[in-house]
Amino acid sequence: MNISKTEQIILNILWDKHPLSVSAVIENVTKTQHWHDNTIKTLLTRLVKKGALKRFKQDKKFVYEPLISRDEIISKESEGFLDQFFGGxxxxxxxxxxxxxxxxxxxxxxxxxxxxxxxxxxx
Amino acid sequence: MNISKTEQIILNILWDKHPLSVSAVIENVTKTQHWHDNTIKTLLTRLVKKGALKRFKQDKKFVYEPLISRDEIISKESEGFLDQFFGGxxxxxxxxxxxxxxxxxxxxxxxxxxxxxxxxxxx
DNA sequence: ACATTTCAACTACAACTGTAGTTTAATTTT
DNA sequence: AAAATTAAACTACAGTTGTAGTTGAAATGT
Structure with a gap:
């Protein structure tokens, strides 16, 4: 599984707090990114498709939560990063x-x- | 300027030693990556187009060398990485x-x- | 000079990314 | 219940990336 930079931003938010509704995610994201709502929704959908998030209905609305752990991703990315730039x-x-x-x-x-x-x- | 992962591998080699001919780059790359020659050539061309490498004829063959410094890229990438995963x-x-x-x-x-x-x- | 080998240039193409727009379905309001 | 609002799904589309294949030009061997 590969997580793009923008997707990572969404994940970071959901690792901090979950589950979150679409609107809650949007609210959080737009604090720091000037993204269109639909852009954020697309990212959520893609993350679900990749198996990085799961979603379920709560109160008639979908909420999202991470399926992969922060630690897992951090480990992978950290190692890759270190290898690439600092010989590991x-x-x-x-x-x-x-x-x-x-x-x-x-x-x-x-x-x-x-x-x-x-x-x-x-x- | 954005450097992709595969491009980065090429750059790493050229930071270590330059200028290098295409064949020298290929030789170095294939020590660790199973890439087709043309793939490596494409990467070189893209890096030139991006302004990350320059090339010139030497001995009737093209040789490549970095235009951007390792430190420059490392600084940029490191900060991005740290921000993304460790709050900077x-x-x-x-x-x-x-x-x-x-x-x-x-x-x-x-x-x-x-x-x-x-x-x-x-x- | 011609054939062969090597370089270099150009072309290809699907998957992934960033960035939404449009359509349809569900919910809430009047 | 019809209208209005909100949520969800579906569609779009160009740029980047990974991964070469094909063609044309230059150099080398005979």
């Missing part, structure tokens, strides 16, 4: 962001903490 | 990989080192 390694990614000053002090601390916790709970 | 923050990305045990001990050390260096050379 995290370190160069971090280095890239470091070089471009995309990391705040707080973020650095957060990341270090994550890594240290990880070292502790070593298994 | 690195920490959750690291956490994701940590959770999925995708980080070796050595990598953890490497990343920590990068972060610490960064804290030192603070500006």
């Amino acid at each position: 390694k995290m370190a160069p990614l971090v280095a890239h962001f470091a070089q471009h000053k995309k990391l705040s002090k707080k973020e650095i601390q957060d990341i270090k903490k994550i890594l240290e916790d990880m070292e502790k709970n070593d298994d | 923050k690195m920490a959750p990305l690291v956490a994701h990989f940590a959770q999925h045990k995708k980080l070796s001990k050595k990598e953890i050390q490497d990343i920590k080192k990068i972060l610490e260096d960064m804290e030192k050379n603070d500006d």
Whole structure:
């Protein structure tokens, strides 16, 4: 299954909260994207067809919810991304962001903490 | 400019080494992809048309080289990726990989080192 | 110079994507 | 119940992408 960029935006919303009616999805999407209603409906339909969403009637209206997990997609996409641009390694990614000053002090601390916790709970 | 996944593979090769002749590109690509020669040629042509590569004759044969920098594309793609999946923050990305045990001990050390260096050379 | 091999250019084509418009069916309002 | 509104389904259409095939031009071997 392949999820396009626009479809991904719909999925992100439904991962946050579901099930959602068409109108609720539209409302959420249009907060950030200037899309026509029908465009959003098309995307929903395509996602159902792809098996990424399921829909069912609730209160006489269709509602949608994800069939694939955020984690599943994130894992797939992350690996592809890392392979494509950083030879599959995290370190160069971090280095890239470091070089471009995309990391705040707080973020650095957060990341270090994550890594240290990880070292502790070593298994 | 938008680079597709397959095009990206071609670019990756040319960033490593350039200029390269068509046959050299083909040779490199087919190490990892089972693509027909013409497919690779099409990709090269499209990349030229997009302005991502330029080509010129060398020794009576065309050779190709990148017009856009790896860093440029990586920056763009990385940000898009991070926004799409991790709310634009690195920490959750690291956490994701940590959770999925995708980080070796050595990598953890490497990343920590990068972060610490960064804290030192603070500006 | 002609045949052969190699390059390069041009053409093809279906699936997927972005982006809706149009038609039909269901629900709600008066 | 007829009219109005809303929801759902169906249709459209050009651009991009993956994946080559075909044709024509140039270089090389004999």
